[in-house]
Amino acid sequence: MxxxxxxxxxxxxxxxxxxxxxxxxxxxxxxxxxxxxxxxxxxxxxxxxxxxxxxxxxxxxxxxxxxxxxxxxxxxxxxxxxxxxxxxxxxxxxxxxxxxxxxxxYDFEHQDDRTRETIDLDALLADFDLADAVERRREGFGVAVGTYLSLAADLRGDRWRLAGRRLGDGWVAVTAAELHELLRESVKARVAADLPLxxxxxxxxxxxxxxxxxxxxFTDADFSHDIDTLAPPLFPPCMKALVERARSDDALDDHSWFSLVAFLTGIGLDADEVLSFCAVESGSQADRVRYRVERVADDGDGQYAPPSCATMQAYGDCVDPDERCESITHPMAYYEDALADGGEVTDWREREA
Ligand code: SF4
Structure with a gap:
């Protein structure tokens, strides 16, 4: 080991x-x-x-x-x-x-890091039996069409549709970043295989x-889980800050995107509304946001809450906590309290309609 x-x-x-x-x-x-x-x-x-x-x-x-x-x-x-x-x-x-x-x-970009053992692309492809289904090109990679179709099946966004891609002799052209996303799908398929055991x-x-x-x-977060109002002025400070950064194209870490998407999904936004609210244009960032929305969307039981205040603090995403923060332990609880105290509010979606 x-x-x-x-x-x-x-x-x-x-x-x-x-x-x-x-x-x-x-x-x-x-x-x-x-x-x-x-x-x-x-x-x-x-x-x-x-x-x-x-x-x-x-x-x-x-x-x-x-x-x-x-x-x-x-x-x-x-x-x-x-x-x-x-x-x-x-x-x-x-x-x-x-x-x-x-x-x-990270490993692919730090192959010369002698302080840790890294995996390279060839080893990962070999482990997933993909060595013969991926070829290096002067620019990017080619993926055998059957492999491409199976790995991209769950990826959302027009750019993954075969009709819109360069296809020749049974190979689909992809960038290095796209190949990495396809490898993520391979990992997901392997992890999910045979589950539940x-x-x-x-x-x-x-x-x-x-x-x-x-x-x-999963059920002890202290809020009702049935919020369906988009009132940005009442957001907790952490979420206001994340929204502002998302809108200003400040590169959010993956965990910060996850927290923001989980919060917005938790208050009832669908993927299009999250994209519109965060001013994310189409493209790879939009595809990743859609992917996250699908992943965190729950079935209404609230079992998959956004991160708690403790986790947000650990991520460095708890910024400028205010007085209300002292009485809650979860950004959703903050928002629920603020809505209850806020009287009549106008839903952001109605203003935009
Ligand atoms: S204390 Fe909680 S709700 Fe308040 S800013 Fe920090 S993470 Fe957000």
């Missing part, structure tokens, strides 16, 4: 490393006494995936060793299979894929406490 396996636990080499280490997952989940570190990290992996859209370690500074990081992946797959939460598998797989995308694009009784019993803990953490 090495650091690369821990960062990319879905790779074949990582699976082999777990097998070679001869670790019994049953022994990990049913260990007596303190919770096994891999189980603790597995719980955080799923919690972060469903609440924050990432599987990076929590922002509270807790860290796990390579073995626990790697083993937390099979544990997380068991947990997400046991959860009674609609859309959990898809959101979990998306979060794993998004985190992997951030990691491998048919979890044996013994393992389900061993993880019963963790499943209850996760299910309760």
């Amino acid at each position: 090495n650091a690369l396996h821990a960062r990319y636990p879905f790779l074949s080499a990582a699976r082999d490393a777990v097998r070679e280490a001869d670790v019994e997952i049953a022994a990990v989940v049913s260990s007596d006494g303190d919770r096994h570190p891999a189980v603790e990290r597995g719980v955080e992996r799923v919690r972060r995936a469903l609440m924050d859209g990432t599987v990076r370690p929590p922002e509270d500074g807790r860290r796990w060793n390579t073995s626990a990081e790697l083993l937390s992946y099979p544990v997380a797959r068991l947990l997400v299979s046991l959860l009674d939460a609609p859309g959990a598998v898809d959101k979990y797989a998306s979060a794993e894929a998004d985190t992997a995308y951030e990691t491998f694009t 048919d979890v044996p009784e013994e393992l389900a019993a061993g993880l019963a406490d963790e499943v209850s803990e996760l299910e309760s953490s």
